[in-house]
Amino acid sequence: MGSMIPHSLNNLIERVEAASGPDRELDLAIMVALDLRPDWLRKSTGELWVDASGRNPVVRWADQSVGRSVGNPNVDDGPKFTASLDAAMTLVPDDCTWLRLSPATMTVSRPDPNEKRWAKHFDARAATPALALCAAALKARARTPDEKDQTNG
Secondary structure, eight states: OOOOOOHHHHHHHHHHHHOSSOOHHHHHHHHHHTTOOOGGGTTOOSEEEEEOSSSSOEEEEEOTTTOSOTTSOBOOOOOOTTTOHHHHHTTSOTTOEEEEEETTEEEEEEEOTTSSSEEEEEEEEOSSHHHHHHHHHHHHHTSOTTSOOOSOO
16 A cells, blocks of 8 residues: 655645746755765765755755754755756656656656556646656655555546
8 A cells, every 4th residue: 555645745846836936945955855965974874954044045964963053064055956957857766757748747657567558657737847847756756666646636
């Protein structure tokens, strides 16, 4: 039986679909939600978090022993997923393919392991192709290949 999309990821998908254009804070939120750590942090324990307290939001690293604070080190700038179709494509899971259905609609498809067809589709509509692909890719990432698609109604 498939599990529902985690509430925080579902909220992020909704924010991406509702955005009117590229949004750096959304880029960073995607980076945090998917735990896209730079290589130098791969073996570390702790968490990534978005610090929006300054002029420009940044991703910071919080070690479990210290917790979150503006004194935590900044992590690299990260991709601009919501501004670049090339960056958004990196969010598409390796076992999936993507297709532009219309100027504002993208779909990410995953093959059914028991069939010879693309059985699971994750559609998203947004203001720009990059935003739509981000949302569709996040929907696909929220599902493992054996889970039932519960994101498209």
